Amino acid sequence: PTDFRARHADGHWVQVEAVGNNMLDHPAIRGVIITARDVTERKKAEEAYRAIVDHSLQGLMIVQDSRIVFSNQALANIVGYSVEEMLAGSREIVMDSVHHEDRKMVWSRYFDRLSGKTIPEHYELRVIRKDGVSVWLEMYATQIKFMGRPAVQSAILDITERKRVEEEFKKLNAELESRVI
Numbered sequence: 001p002t003d004f005r006a007r008h009a010d011g012h013w014v015q016v017e018a019v020g021n022n023m024l025d026h027p028a029i030r031g032v033i034i035t036a037r038d039v040t041e042r043k044k045a046e047e048a049y050r051a052i053v054d055h056s057l058q059g060l061m062i063v064q065d066s067r068i069v070f071s072n073q074a075l076a077n078i079v080g081y082s083v084e085e086m087l088a089g090s091r092e093i094v095m096d097s098v099h100h101e102d103r104k105m106v107w108s109r110y111f112d113r114l115s116g117k118t119i120p121e122h123y124e125l126r127v128i129r130k131d132g133v134s135v136w137l138e139m140y141a142t143q144i145k146f147m148g149r150p151a152v153q154s155a156i157l158d159i160t161e162r163k164r165v166e167e168e169f170k171k172l173n174a175e176l177e178s179r180v181i
Contacts, residue, residue: 003039015043059137059156062146063110066091069146078137078158080130099126099134113143114150124159136163 006016018036023029053060059075061068068086076083079097089097098106102125112119121142126134141154 003043014038015040057157059158060154061086061156062144062151062153063094064146064149064151066107066110067094069151075156078129078135078156079127080133085130097127099128102126109141110152113141113152116143135160 001017001019003015003017005013008014015038016036017039018034021033021035023031023033053072056072056074059078060070060072061075062070068089071083071086073083076086079086081089086094095103095107105123106125109119109123122138122140124136124138126136128134136159138157138159139154140156141152144151144153146153
């Protein structure tokens with residue numbers, strides 16, 4: 001299909017999706033058959049959805065076959081890769097981006113979720129950013145169908161600063177407790 005704008009009979013502009021079938025070699029037709037439909041409302045809905053997704057404070061992604069098949073800009077900002085780099089990443093790169101101490105837990109949950117097992121939707125993990133820095137993430141993951149096949153959709157927050165403050169608080173608390181005793 002190809003998309004284009006066209007002027008409607010009443011003068012307003014519409015978004016059209018058209019498919020052409022070459023029938024020039026067909027003895028009875030010898031021409032091109034074009035099927036077109038008005039997709040203006042669908043395009044408006046897609047643009048509105050994309051605006052919400054792109055301006056989300058949460059990183060959003062869909063992982064299918066152990067590869068990222070959808071990502072928003074917030075996730076790109078969190079992990080330091082562009083959306084295009086994430087979508088082009090191989091299965092190995094995606095799997096290796098999870099911190100080595102969390103890799104077994106994250107990927108076993110991914111495959112368990114795809115197989116239909118009931119597992120926690122919410123958990124914390126570490127990933128390695130493009131610049132090599134380890135960051136803490138809070139993830140909410142659910143199984144979905146994407147393009148008719150099983151996938152995992154995740155909403156992600158960077159909690160690195162929160163984890164740093166929690167660790168400082170624990171150290172300070174331990175210090176205070178050791179002074180009191």
